[in-house]
Amino acid sequence: MGLGLPPPFWQDEARPPRMSKPPPPTLCHCMGVDIDTVRRVIREHELDHVREVTAHCRAGGGCKSCHVEIVELIVADQVSRGSFLRRLLRRLTGRA
Ligand code: FES
Numbered sequence: 196m197g198l199g200l201p202p203p204f205w206q207d208e209a210r211p212p213r214m215s216k217p218p219p220p221t222l223c224h225c226m227g228v229d230i231d232t233v234r235r236v237i238r239e240h241e242l243d244h245v246r247e248v249t250a251h252c253r254a255g256g257g258c259k260s261c262h263v264e265i266v267e268l269i270v271a272d273q274v275s276r277g278s279f280l281r282r283l284l285r286r287l288t289g290r291a
Pocket residue numbers: 222223224225226254255256257258259260261262
């Protein structure tokens with residue numbers, strides 16, 4: 196027999212569900228692509244150009260205002276892979 200009390204808060208079904216991790220911020224608003232998707236395709240495919248990123252996930256395929264951010268993610272990935280300096284020297288010297 197109950198005491199007429201409301202259920203404890205952990206049994207209250209009216210409570211909104213606990214929010215999980217917030218969605219990642221949108222990087223490309225034209226194509227609706229979030230930053231995690233862009234990071235993932237760059238890393239998985241070792242992409243070096245914005246046009247390659249656009250081909251894989253459509254980011255950068257509109258107004259181009261997000262291209263600077265995409266290039267920053269590409270450079271960050273190249274630095275983490277250790278290939279940034281090698282590519283830079285190749286580009287500066289023209290040697291393969
Ligand atoms: S915001 Fe990415 S192409 Fe416009």
